[in-house]
Amino acid sequence: MFEQSGGTLATMALVHRARRAGAAGDRAALRTTAGDLLAQLESASAADLPKADQQELDRLYDTAFPLTDPADPADVLDAPWPTTARRAALLDLLGGQQRPDGRIDALVVAALDAGDVKLLRVIALTPLGGICAASRALLLDALQAAGELDDEVVERFAADADAVRKLVRRGDPVVAAATGDRFRPALHDLMWQLACAPDVDEDRLLALPVPRGLRFVRWALDFTGNWRVARHLGAAALTSAERAELIDLLRDAPVERQERAFTLRLAAGDAHALLPLLGLGGAERLLRLIQTGQAPSRVVRNDRAAILAAAAEAGGADVARLLKLVPNDVVAAALGLRRGAIMTRVAKDSPVGLTAYGMLPPSDGETVLDRWVALREVHRRGMEFSAERRRQHAVALDVALEHLAQVGGYADAAALDAAGEAYSPTPVPPPLVVGPYTAAVGFAGGEPAVVASKGGRVLKSLPKAVREDPGIAALREQHELVRGHASRLRARLHRLVTTGAPVPPAELARLRATVYGAGLLSLLLWQDQDGRFGLLDDVDATGPVTAAHPAALAAAGLLGSWQAEAARRRLCQPVPQLFREWYAPTPEEQAGAATRFTGRVIDGGAAARELASRGWSLHDTASPTATRRLGEHTVVMHADTAGYWAAGDVGFSRLEFRDGDAAVPADRVPPVVFSEAVRDLDRAAQAGRRSVGDYSTGLARSRAELLTAVLGDGVPDRITRHGDTVVVDGSRAVYRLHLGTDAVTIGDRRGPGDLSYGFGDTPHPALFQPVERADHATLRLLTRILLLAEDEKITDEWTLEKLGLLPHQIVQACSTCGSQHLWD
Incomplete structure (x- = not known):
């Protein structure tokens, strides 16, 4: 006797159930059975449906759900079981051609174009074909906007946990917020099932978004397994009523449980509400500074005055206890705490330890300038590190000096550098002469560099004789120190651009006398006391000058001309200025407040x-x-x-x-x-x-300005701009590239194309880098625009396939044998 697998037996039972429902004329039971049978056939344990059973099911479902109009897509698709007759009708609707993956995205596009909400809903529920993720997002948004995203449709898509995760994720949404929120309850139910299972699937829980609901917080308080899972679910979003209920639950709880709840709620953003329970009422502002003053993968500049004010506001609260619950060495340093632990971290060149060292008040007999000298020696020590660690070390030192400038009352780290150099000048090695070559520290492309020259001509790279000379070590050390000074000067220049603060003549002259100042100041646009704009050599520097802001240039009607001049010179600025995002009041905002974000x-x-x-x-x-x-x-x-x-x-x-x-x-x-x-x-x-x-409207405009400046008067006929969208009329297709979202749509498609990341990764020769640390995404998007304007030159098959410009394989009936085959 033959043995039957569990999957085969289950399939046979479902076919039998369908047979009984058909005999009874029970259409509801037939619908339910069809769904169960399709789910069973998709499972790993299921065998293929025997041909006889398929034929019987076709008869049952064609009888119960007759196809009345084969030319109506809604009628063809509106059935619980994909019978052979309906599949044939669908193939006819698709022009006799069907993709091998069974997708019916073309019908989604047709329904969206026609505004046919009924057809969209039918497509969402049909078992006759699938749709891609982009079409799914468009379909769900359209149903939500029409008020037709009901529980049946949500349940249909909620069965795919991975799809739901993408629909509700934050930061990189694929649908409207209202659409994603419709799927949250289903996701939360799934997470609750996973959490309550006898064997908690920790990896799967951690891969899902943070849930909502007090039940998850209470579960996390009692969970004794992986702390990462507890922290993930314990940060569940709460309503005001749930938050109040949590406080009531914790009011008479042991201190350890209260502190655990406080720790869990830190990531949720409402741990402040639990401070009174811990006897730390009044420390709410200090807690926020502790949390925002640190990041898991980078060092953060802190505001010493704000920390001291928040600590004073906390009054009698036990600040040391709060810092034990939420450690932050920089805040502790500002308050004069943990000096020994911080010095231990400095000795190990910890980036966070260095930033905290800058915030520590000077010890007995130590001055701020003594600390500056000590940090210079720490910088020298870091020159021996590997490239990546050296970069991290340099960034931490910049932040440490920003903190030390606050301790010493200096305007910024650049001002502290000036005072430090006057207090203890850094030795400057003489130029290195090796045969016909002379090497010294200078600027190349807006960055400090060891530059070699021969006969007065600057060389593109250091000759081998210079690189191997022992004297190059002193130049390399000076180069690293100058890079640090230049980095801190960039931070100051950034503040000058964004605040409009004037620079006095004496301060300007002092900066211009330095290697880094001479190299960076000349790359910015300035405005003198007479209101004239220009590069530094073209304005009156005998009085105060101000770093020009693009909004001020726009108000003067000069922004476009200066952007064109920057493109002509291929000017790479040390900080964003001419192509910085800028904003002006709309007509509705001019007489009152700015309301452009209202409702988002x-x-x-x-x-x-x-x-x-x-x-x-x-x-x-x-x-x-x-x-x-x-x-x-x-x-x-x-x-x-x-x-x-x-x-x-x-x-x-x-x-x-x-x-x-x-x-x-x-x-x-x-x-x-x-x-x-x-x-x-x-x-x-x-x-x-x-x-x-x-999307960011300012970013979209700055990208448009850069594209306009680069193209100048020679804008190709193929490139036109419509609002924040650039339309490229290529020889192979029409492309629409959104300057704010980076989305690229091809031809008459609704959804964005899935272009390979490398397409446009190398900047187009016509483009230039407008700022040293340019936004790579902007250069990539503009490069794509220019490449698509010459799409006849694209020969890479991978790129053409991603653009949808290669023919897809299709399923089509063979005229000889009548069977279905794949065709190119």
Whole structure:
């Protein structure tokens, strides 16, 4: 007797169930059985359906669900079982051609073009064909917008956990926020099932987004397994009522449980609410600075004055205990704590230890300038490290010097460098002469470099004789020190551009006398006291000068001409200036506050981190706000949240400007102040974007300006711009490239094309790098535009296939034998 596998027996039972339902005329039972049978056939243990059973099922379902109009796609697809007759009708609808993977994306495009919501819903539920991820996103968004994304459709797609994870993820959304939110309950139910299973699938849980609901927090409090899993689920988003319930549950709990709950809620952004339980009420502002003042993969510049003010605000709270629960050596250093532990980390060249060392108050007998000299020696020590560690070490030293400048009361690290050099000048080695070559530290392409010359001509690289000479070691050391000075000067130049602060003549002269100052200052555009704009040699430097801001240039009607001049010179600037994102009040904003972000749904956690990194103070009050001081004005962002900035979604209600207690209309605010405030919000909104259509309008405009400047008057006829979209009329297809989202659509397709990352990775020869640390994504997008304008030159088959310009294999009936075959 033959043995039957479990999968085969299950299939046979389902076929028998369908037979009974068909005999009884029970259409509902037939629908349910079809779904179960299809799921069984997709399982690993299932065998192929016997031909006799397939024929019987075809008869049962064609009888119960007759096909009345083979020319109507909705009628063809609206059936629970893919019978042979319906498959043939579908093939006819597709022009006798069907992709080998069974996709019916063409019908999605047709339904979207026609606005046929009924057909979209049928496509979502049909078993006759699948659709790609891009088509799925478009379909679901269209159903949500029409109010037709009901529970049946959600349940149909919720069976695919990986697909749901992509629909609800933050930071890189594929659908609108409202669409993704419809799938969250299904995802949370799945996560709850995984968490409550006898053998918790930890890896799968960690791969899913952070859930919502108090049940996950309570589970995490009791979970004794992998701490990463507990921390992941313990950070579940809570409503205000759930947060209040959690506090009540913890009120009489042991201290250890309260502290565990506090630790779990740190990542959720509402741990502040638990501080009173721990006897740390009043330390809310200090906790926020502790959290935002550190990052897992980089060092962070902290504000010493803000830390000291927050510590004073905490009053009698046990700050040492708070720092034990949430360690932050930089905050501890600002408060004069953990000196011994920090010095141990400095001895080991820990990046965080170095940044904390800069924030430590001087010890007895030590001055700030003595500390500057000590950090210079630490810099020398780091020159022996490997390339990557040397880079990390240099970045940490820059932040340490920024902190030390705050301790010493200097304007910035560049000012501290100047005082340090006056206190203890760094020895400058003489030029190295090797035969006919002379080598010295100079600038090449906006970066410090050891430059060699021969007969007055600068060489492209160091000759072998120079590289092997023992005297090159002193030049390489000087080069590393100059790189550090240049990096800190760039930070100062960035602040000059973004604040509009004037530079006095004496300070300008001192900077120009240095190697790094002479190399960087000449690459920026300046405005003198008479209002004239120009490069440094072209303005009156006998009075104060100001680094020009693009918003000020735009207000003067000069931005376009200077951008064109920068493109002509292929000017690579040390910090973003001429092609920096800029913003001006819209007509609706001119008489009041900026409201361009009103109504957009943003992830509060990501937005809070971005704003804090840009110097904003976040206030978790009944009406949450964020504030920043820019020049003579205070900028106030009013937010709509559930009470805590980092706990859940947030809405940017309005941005207002104040001079003291008086509100100032947006059109009376200096252009640089308005532009930089809105730019901060644009960056924060982009960091926390929840909907696929959200993008940075400032970034899109700056990219358009760079493209216009590069092309000049010679814009190819094939390239036109429509708002924030560039249309390229190629010889093979029409391409649409969005300057804000980077999306590329080809021909009449609705969804973006899945281009290979390497396409456009090497900048087009017509482009130039407008800033030293240029945005690679911008150069890649503009390169793609220029390459697609000459798409007849693209010969790489992989790229052509990604562009959809190679013929797909299709399924088509053979005229000889009548069977289905793959054809090119």
